[in-house]
Amino acid sequence: xxxxxxxxxxxxxxxxxxxxxxxxxxxxxxxxxxxxxxxxxxxxxxxxxxxxxxxxxxxxxxxxxxxxxxxxxxxxxxxxxxxxxxxxxxxxxxxxxxxxxxxxxxxxxxxxxxxxxxxxxxxxxxxxxxxxxxxxxxxxxxxxxxxxxxxxxxxxxxxxxxxxxxxxxxxxxxxxxxxxxxxxxxxxxxxxxxxxxxxxxxxxxxxxxxxx
Amino acid sequence: xxxxxxxxxxxxxxxxxxxxxxxxxxxxxxxxxxxxxxxxxxxxxxxxxxxxxxxxxxxxxxxxxxxxxxxxxxxxxxxxxxxxxxxxxxxxxxxxxxxxxxxxxxxxxxxxxxxxxxxxxxxxxxxxxxxxxxxxxxxxxxxxxxxxxxxxxxxxxxxxxxxxxxxxxxxxxxxxxxxxx
Numbered sequence: 001x002x003x004x005x006x007x008x009x010x011x012x013x014x015x016x017x018x019x020x021x022x023x024x025x026x027x028x029x030x031x032x033x034x035x036x037x038x039x040x041x042x043x044x045x046x047x048x049x050x051x052x053x054x055x056x057x058x059x060x061x062x063x064x065x066x067x068x069x070x071x072x073x074x075x076x077x078x079x080x081x082x083x084x085x086x087x088x089x090x091x092x093x094x095x096x097x098x099x100x101x102x103x104x105x106x107x108x109x110x111x112x113x114x115x116x117x118x119x120x121x122x123x124x125x126x127x128x129x130x131x132x133x134x135x136x137x138x139x140x141x142x143x144x145x146x147x148x149x150x151x152x153x154x155x156x157x158x159x160x161x162x163x164x165x166x167x168x169x170x171x172x173x174x175x176x177x178x179x180x181x182x183x184x185x186x187x188x189x190x191x192x193x194x195x196x197x198x199x200x201x202x203x204x205x206x207x208x209x210x211x212x
Numbered sequence: 213x214x215x216x217x218x219x220x221x222x223x224x225x226x227x228x229x230x231x232x233x234x235x236x237x238x239x240x241x242x243x244x245x246x247x248x249x250x251x252x253x254x255x256x257x258x259x260x261x262x263x264x265x266x267x268x269x270x271x272x273x274x275x276x277x278x279x280x281x282x283x284x285x286x287x288x289x290x291x292x293x294x295x296x297x298x299x300x301x302x303x304x305x306x307x308x309x310x311x312x313x314x315x316x317x318x319x320x321x322x323x324x325x326x327x328x329x330x331x332x333x334x335x336x337x338x339x340x341x342x343x344x345x346x347x348x349x350x351x352x353x354x355x356x357x358x359x360x361x362x363x364x365x366x367x368x369x370x371x372x373x374x375x376x377x378x379x380x381x382x383x384x385x386x387x388x389x390x391x392x393x
Contacts, residue, residue: 001337003243005355006269009383010276011236012354012361014227016380018280082281083294152278154298211302211391212274 018150021081025074025147029170032143036136036174044132044178053182061104062176062187069097069195070169077144077162081151087158097169104184123181126190132178133194134201137164137171141202145209153210160206164199171198216241217289224288228279239272246271246296253300259307266335271299273336273387339389347382350375 001009053059072093079085113120123129144163153159172191181187220238227235250264250271274295282291340348346368353364361379365372 001269001334001340001351001355003265003269003272003334005358006272006336007236007239007243008358009351009355009379010239010272011232013276013376013379013383014230014232014235015376018277020280082283082291083278083298084286084290152274152281152295152298154294212278212298 021147021151022078024150025078025144028143028147029140032139033170035139036171039136039139040132040174040178044128044175046177047180050177056182058104058108058182058184059176061100061184062179062182062191063173065097065100065104065187066169066172066176066191068100068169069094070166070173072096073162073166073169077148077159077166078151080153080155080159080162081148083152083154094165101184101188105188108184117185120181120183121185121189123183123186123190125180126186129175129179129181129190130194130197132175133168133171133191134198135171136174137167137198140167140170141198141205143167145202145205148206148210149212152212153206156210157203157207159210161199161203163206164202165195167202168195168198217287220292221288224279224282225284228282228284239275242275242292243268243272249296250300250303253304257304259304263303263307267300267303269334269336270303270387270390271296273383273390274299277384277387335390336386339386342389343382343385347378347385350378351382351386354379 047053075093076087076090079090080087108120141163144166145160148159148163151159172195181190220241223234223238223241227238246268247264250267251261254261254264254267275292278295282288340351343351349368350364350370353359353367354361359367361372361375364370365375368375370378
């Protein structure tokens with residue numbers, strides 16, 4: 001097939017309308033979410049005192065942080081699915097979840113505390129957090145990578161890292177409903193370590209599967 | 213330069229809205245530019261420029277299959293060149309590696325077997341043979357025999373919809389095969 005023939009063939013296929021990357025990503029995430037939710041319900045479940053916990057602003061802050069992280073990562077990864085896109089100012093979206101955490105930590109510092117700082121930081125179940133968040137994020141990570149494969153990221157490792165951040169943010173949102181530790185210090189430490197792990201896995205996988 | 217790129221953007225907008233003739237014109241217009249870029253890239257990397265057509269076809273396939281990532285409000289050229297650059301780097305990397313890996317195998321055979329003078333068929337043409345029969349038949353009918361979708365459907369007793377599906381799948385699997393090491 002010479003190039004003229006190829007061009008003719010491509011033009012003949014112009015009727016085919018590919019879906020937008022955002023649509024495919026949303027579809028993939030919607031398909032994977034029940035898997036993560038089932039894993040969560042089967043192994044962890046919502047913490048028993050959730051009704052009272054909801055009145056604690058630091059419990060609610062966890063969801064604000066993790067959802068802000070997921071939303072920022074979704075926006076940036078969709079931006080990066082365009083080949084000519086550079087990270088640019090988009091990276092500052094990640095300052096939103098980080099800023100929320102910092103605000104939370106400062107807020108907590110100013111309040112009278114029953115527990116010493118180290119106790120709040122170490123928490124009571126950091127090991128569960130470190131295991132659960134990466135495991136819950138795996139189905140979501142796979143979905144994110146499938147969705148982003150539909151795009152054309154010219155920096156596949158970076159796009160993969162954002163898929164990792166995105167899935168860790170969503171997985172941490174689930175996990176936060178189980179986690180008995182509400183201190184922003186705990187979140188900043190252990191959630192971040194778990195998220196960093198998933199981000200690294202995403203970057204590694206992305207560098208392989210997101211090439212086009 | 214500026215005018216040419218504005219024209220491309222206009223043609224691509226028409227193409228996205230369903231104008232296949234504009235799409236054909238656009239692909240024709242960008243091909244010489246892509247070819248020159250591919251030749252330059254190969255020459256700079258110290259590789260034979262006769263592989264440039266493989267790279268051009270690889271870029272055209274990527275442009276086609278990823279065209280939904282182009283934002284119709286943005287100029288077309290930066291998007292095109294980002295795809296082209298990505299494909300060129302990829303091709304140079306792959307070819308560089310292949311030559312490096314196989315240098316010992318080639319050392320003996322090269323001495324007594326001179327490389328063929330005639331241009332070899334492109335990778336796309338070679339991979340076409342490995343496609344499922346239906347996709348291959350449809351692609352060949354449209355590409356080589358210049359048949360329309362309608363004529364192709366009549367020839368193989370398929371519906372036009374089935375021809376369209378086989379055509380698109382064929383192009384997607386061709387691209388996937390080109391990516392295999």
